[in-house]
Every structure is written in structure tokens, then in C-alpha cells.
Amino acid sequence: QCSAAPAQTYDYIVIGSGAGGIPIADRLSEAGNSVLLLEKGPPSSGRWNGTMKPSWLQGTNLTRFDVPGLFNQIWVDSGGVACDDTGVMAGCVLGGGIAVNSALWWKPPSRDWDVNFPKGWQSADMKASVDKVFQRIPGTTNPSTDGKLYLQQGFDRVSKGLDAAGFKQVIPNDHNEEKNLTYGHATFFIEHAERHGPLRSYLETAMARPKFTLWTNTMVKRVVRTGGHATGVELECKNSAGKSGTVNVTPGTGRVIVSAGTFGSAKVLFRSGIGPTDLLNVVKGSSDGATMIAQDQWINLPVGYNLNDHVGTDIQISHPDIVFYDFYGAWSNPIKADTDAYLKNRTGILTQVAPNLGPIIWTQVKGSDGIQRSIQWQARIEGRNKSKSHPPHHLTKTPFETTVLTYIDAMTITQYLGCGTTSRGRLDITSQLNTRVVTAPYLRNSSDKDAVIAGLDYMRTVLSGVSGMSWITPTSGQTTTAFVNSIPATPASRGSNHWTGSATIGEADGRTGGNAVVDLDTKVYGMDNLFVVDASIFPGITTGNPSAAIIAVAERAAERILALKAPSI
Numbered sequence: 001q002c003s004a005a006p007a008q009t010y011d012y013i014v015i016g017s018g019a020g021g022i023p024i025a026d027r028l029s030e031a032g033n034s035v036l037l038l039e040k041g042p043p044s045s046g047r048w049n050g051t052m053k054p055s056w057l058q059g060t061n062l063t064r065f066d067v068p069g070l071f072n073q074i075w076v077d078s079g080g081v082a083c084d085d086t087g088v089m090a091g092c093v094l095g096g097g098i099a100v101n102s103a104l105w106w107k108p109p110s111r112d113w114d115v116n117f118p119k120g121w122q123s124a125d126m127k128a129s130v131d132k133v134f135q136r137i138p139g140t141t142n143p144s145t146d147g148k149l150y151l152q153q154g155f156d157r158v159s160k161g162l163d164a165a166g167f168k169q170v171i172p173n174d175h176n177e178e179k180n181l182t183y184g185h186a187t188f189f190i191e192h193a194e195r196h197g198p199l200r201s202y203l204e205t206a207m208a209r210p211k212f213t214l215w216t217n218t219m220v221k222r223v224v225r226t227g228g229h230a231t232g233v234e235l236e237c238k239n240s241a242g243k244s245g246t247v248n249v250t251p252g253t254g255r256v257i258v259s260a261g262t263f264g265s266a267k268v269l270f271r272s273g274i275g276p277t278d279l280l281n282v283v284k285g286s287s288d289g290a291t292m293i294a295q296d297q298w299i300n301l302p303v304g305y306n307l308n309d310h311v312g313t314d315i316q317i318s319h320p321d322i323v324f325y326d327f328y329g330a331w332s333n334p335i336k337a338d339t340d341a342y343l344k345n346r347t348g349i350l351t352q353v354a355p356n357l358g359p360i361i362w363t364q365v366k367g368s369d370g371i372q373r374s375i376q377w378q379a380r381i382e383g384r385n386k387s388k389s390h391p392p393h394h395l396t397k398t399p400f401e402t403t404v405l406t407y408i409d410a411m412t413i414t415q416y417l418g419c420g421t422t423s424r425g426r427l428d429i430t431s432q433l434n435t436r437v438v439t440a441p442y443l444r445n446s447s448d449k450d451a452v453i454a455g456l457d458y459m460r461t462v463l464s465g466v467s468g469m470s471w472i473t474p475t476s477g478q479t480t481t482a483f484v485n486s487i488p489a490t491p492a493s494r495g496s497n498h499w500t501g502s503a504t505i506g507e508a509d510g511r512t513g514g515n516a517v518v519d520l521d522t523k524v525y526g527m528d529n530l531f532v533v534d535a536s537i538f539p540g541i542t543t544g545n546p547s548a549a550i551i552a553v554a555e556r557a558a559e560r561i562l563a564l565k566a567p568s569i
């Protein structure tokens with residue numbers, strides 16, 4: 001049932017419960033503040049009263065979000081889970097992306113900070129924050145409680161080729177600086193064979209404190225502000241639950257933290273009259289117009305610019321030894337021995353993240369502009385047997401699936417071009433108040449494109465050394481350049497779901513021509529108590545999947561925000 005927000009005020013209101021939101025809410029609460037965490041989506045993990053599950057999980061406290069072998073379900077049935085207002089895949093449930101993602105978990109190498117971030121956020125500044133994250137969420141390469149890894153034939157065959165080419169196998173998070181010519185097992189934030197991460201660490205400590213409050217199914221429409229001072233947020237209840245009305249921060253000293261994700265935070269800012277004038281005019285012309293903050297109060301900042309994502313390029317190989325496991329079938333028609341092993345002992349293939357990720361490989365390529373670029377290669381076994389009853393239309397949301405359907409012995413390896421890229425895009429907002437990619441950030445200059453091609457050329461040589469393998473794509477007669485050119489530079493074809501950058505952190509105040517939306521304390525320029533803490537503040541992309549880095553940023557931001565004096569009133 002939807003209900004009106006009570007009149008109580010909070011020292012901090014945090015908007016969004018994703019990788020950024022949960023950790024910062026916990027740290028602010030740990031410091032003794034009253035904290036309200038607002039999430040527009042429903043509960044996800046069974047731990048927090050989530051209910052979405054296949055029949056074989058009925059009667060347990062587990063949901064689809066908890067069991068690693070079901071993580072693929074996001075690509076089959078994303079209704080009520082994926083955001084419906086972003087135009088790209090993102091999780092809109094309790095936990096955001098860290099409830100729906102593949103739980104890949106990487107300690108960032110120093111260059112992720114040093115190449116991308118401003119002063120105060122370099123690797124030396126971030127070390128303590130990264131350490132805190134990995135103390136609370138160590139991650140594992142062996143999710144099954146019996147310590148075994150299942151169906152590793154793909155990993156084994158490919159790693160032989162890598163060894164022959166001189167690559168070194170490492171335990172990735174013990175050797176996080178070694179990101180060139182290395183490989184290892186996929187590392188996940190899984191514990192006791194269940195999704196762990198912020199939902200099982202930061203959120204648990206926060207929820208145990210009396211002054212911490214969580215409202216799910218509660219969306220923030222806008223930040224209510226008087227000039228540069230936020231007084232509260234306006235709410236809309238969702239899914240016939242949650243709260244509506246306005247909730248205020250503690251008068252004078254209270255603060256609002258926007259952690260709604262790269263698309264969600266931009267939207268909250270636009271609707272609060274913060275952003276480029278062209279987009280604020282779109283909001284003004286929308287259903288928001290009549291109640292939007294007056295134009296003379298608008299703050300002109302480059303929200304939505306500097307959009308980034310890993311550039312994804314898929315290659316596919318096949319090998320007679322590779323074993324495909326039907327993780328999609330695990331939802332509706334599971335193998336009883338596998339569900340039994342999972343439910344009784346937390347062992348077996350369903351403890352592994354679908355569709356059996358690994359090896360993960362790292363290389364580096366210097367672009368023609370002299371900038372070193374990091375590449376992460378992510379292998380998965382998602383070949384489909386056409387004789388099984390899972391029609392391809394189930395997969396329409398997956399960008400890379402279509403060509404692999406007939407191969408059950410296929411391994412798809414995605415090349416992620418990351419840290420060091422210089423192409424950037426832009427997101428905007430429509431008159432229906434949906435955010436969307438208006439300029440895709442992929443391969444917008446020759447240095448990024450050349451790096452993708454050079455990286456692929458090299459990997460083609462390396463993998464051709466794997467005995468018994470055959471190429472599916474690129475075909476052996478195709479040049480790498482022709483192959484790369486054949487894949488559109490669009491989110492549908494290149495997207496990696498690792499969006500960053502719409503509210504960039506930096507010293508160059510965006511109100512006066514700079515590129516930054518928030519200052520070095522993550523405070524929005526022109527505001528005295530409004531902050532952004534999530535993937536949107538990243539100036540550039542990480543080497544690997546970004547969630548650990550986002551949580552480290554939340555740790556650092558908490559430290560800086562707590563050290564700031566309240567504005568004088």
C-alpha cells in the first residue's frame with residue numbers, strides 16, 4: 001500500500017540503493033547520523049524480503065538474485081527488475097546493479113585511479129578505501145562450498161593457449177596491478193554460494209542501526225531546493241507500495257546524496273533544475289513543467305556529458321571439449337541433481353555464475369595517441385543447442401547472442417576496451433522523462449578504434465595456438481579491421497552495462513565552462529548540501545567491471561563528506 005511520508009527529518013537522504021548508495025548510506029549512518037535510503041525498485045534478495053524466484057526455490061529464503069546459476073535470468077525476464085526509464089540495461093531493484101549483475105569483483109589497479117581521477121582521488125588516496133571494501137567483501141574464485149570449479153573445459157583449453165603465448169596465470173585480486181599478459185579465474189562477490197556484496201555487508205550493518213531507515217518502492221522525483229540549498233526530496237510511490245509526499249533533511253545541516261546510477265542520477269538532477277539548459281527546457285516542457293523550479297534558479301552544469309562504457313567486441317571460438325550447461329533451463333526445467341546439490345550443500349554448477357564465466361584475460365595496447373589502454377577479455381560458455389526448447393527471442397535483450405545459437409561447444413570472449421579510452425558520449429532526457437544515450441561513447445576516434453583492432457589481432461594469434469579450436473567469428477578469412485567495422489558502435493552491439501560519467505568529478509567547475517558537475521568532495525557545483533556518489537562521477541572507465549571501484553568511491557566520498565562542515569545557516 002502506498003502511504004504518505006511521515007514528517008520526520010533526516011541528517012542524510014540517500015537516493016538509490018546501488019553500488020554507490022548502500023555503502024555511503026552505511027558509512028554516514030555509522031558516523032551517528034540519521035539516514036534515509038530511498039530505492040524506487042522492489043526488494044531483491046530473499047534476505048530483504050524479495051520474492052522473485054523459480055518454483056524450485058519456493059519455501060527457501062532465496063530468490064533469483066541470490067543463486068549465481070540464475071543470474072542470467074535478467075536477459076530472459078527483466079520485467080519489474082530492469083529500469084524502465086533508462087533506455088539501457090540497469091537494475092531498478094534494491095541493490096541496483098549489484099543485485100542483478102554477474103558479481104564479477106575486481107580490485108582496481110592503480111592506473112584506474114591515476115589515469116582517470118583528479119587529485120585527492122589518486123591511487124595513493126584511494127588505497128585505504130579500496131582496502132576497506134575488500135575487507136568487507138573479499139570475493140572468491142571458488143564459489144562452490146566444496147571448493148571445486150565445475151565444467152572448466154573451456155577455461156582449461158584456452159589457458160593452455162595463453163600459457164604457450166607467455167601469459168601468466170594469477171589470482172587476480174592478489175595481483176591487481178598485473179593487468180598485462182595475465183589471466184585468471186573469474187572472481188565474484190559470492191559467499192556461501194550466494195550473492196554477497198553490499199546487500200549482505202554494508203546493508204546489514206546499516207539496517208541494524210536504529211537511526212537507519214530504508215524505503216523501497218519509493219522514487220525521488222526531484223530534490224526540493226531553495227537556490228543552492230536542498231531542503232528535502234519529493235517522492236512518488238511505485239508498485240502500489242512505498243511512500244509519497246515530501247521528506248525533508250534536518251533543517252540547516254541535513255544533506256542529500258544522489259546515488260541513482262549514471263542514468264538515474266542525471267535524471268534526478270535534470271528534474272531538479274540542474275543540467276544543461278537545453279535539457280532543462282525539455283523537462284520544463286514535460287509533465288514536470290508546471291511544478292519545476294523557476295528558471296532563474298536553474299544551475300547550468302554539464303550533466304549527461306562525459307558518458308562512458310566499456311567498448312564491447314565479441315569473438316567466438318568453438319572447441320569439441322567445451323561443455324555447455326543450460327543455465328536458462330535451470331529456471332523452468334532444472335536438473336534435479338544440480339538443484340539438490342545447491343539446496344542441500346551449496347555445491348555444484350549452480351553455485352557458478354551463469355553462463356560459466358572464465359578465463360578472464362588482461363592485455364594492454366598503446367593507442368596511436370600514445371595513451372596506454374587496458375583490455376579485459378571475458379569468456380563465457382553460452383552456446384545454445386537449438387534442439388532445446390528455448391527460442392532465441394528470449395534473448396532479444398542480449399546484444400551479442402544471435403550468432404552463437406547453433407553452437408553448443410562455443411565460447412564467447414568479449415573484449416572490453418577500458419581504462420585509457422578517450423571517446424565519450426552523452427545522455428539526454430526525453431519529454432516523457434526517460435533518459436537515453438544520445439551519443440554513444442564507443443570508438444569515436446581512431447586511437448580507440450586502433451586499440452580495439454590491435455588487441456583483437458593479437459588475441460587472434462594467441463587463440464589460434466589453442467589446439468583443436470576453430471573460429472566462429474571473426475571468420476578466418478575476415479580481416480580484423482573489417483570485423484571491427486562490421487559491428488555498429490551502438491549500445492545494442494557494443495554495450496557492456498558499465499555506464500559511467502554523467503556527473504563528472506573534478507576541479508573544473510562546469511558552471512564556468514569546465515567539465516565537472518561535482519567538486520572534489522562530490523558536492524554539486526552551486527549547491528551547498530547536494531552530493532552525487534555513484535558511477536556517474538567517474539571521469540573515465542575502469543579496467544574491469546566497475547562495481548568494486550564504485551564502492552571504493554563511496555567509501556572515499558563518505559570520508560570527505562563527513563569531514564565537511566555543515567553550511568552556515
Ligand SMILES: Cc1cc2nc3c(=O)[nH]c(=O)nc-3n(C[C@H](O)[C@H](O)[C@H](O)COP(=O)(O)OP(=O)(O)OC[C@H]3O[C@@H](n4cnc5c(N)ncnc54)[C@H](O)[C@@H]3O)c2cc1C
Nearest residue numbers: 016018019020040092096097101104220261264535545547
Ligand atoms: C546486467 C548487468 C551486469 C553487470 N555485471 C557486472 C559485474 O559482473 N561486475 C561489476 O562490477 N559490474 C557489473 N555491472 C555494472 C554494475 O552493476 C554497475 O556499474 C553498478 O551497479 C552501478 O552502480 P551505481 O551505484 O552507479 O548505480 P546502480 O547500481 O544502478 O544503482 C542505482 C539505484 O538507484 C535506484 N534509483 C534510480 N533512480 C531513482 C530515483 N529517482 N529514486 C529512487 N531510487 C532510484 C535504482 O533503482 C538503483 O537501485 C553490471 C551491470 C548490469 C546491468
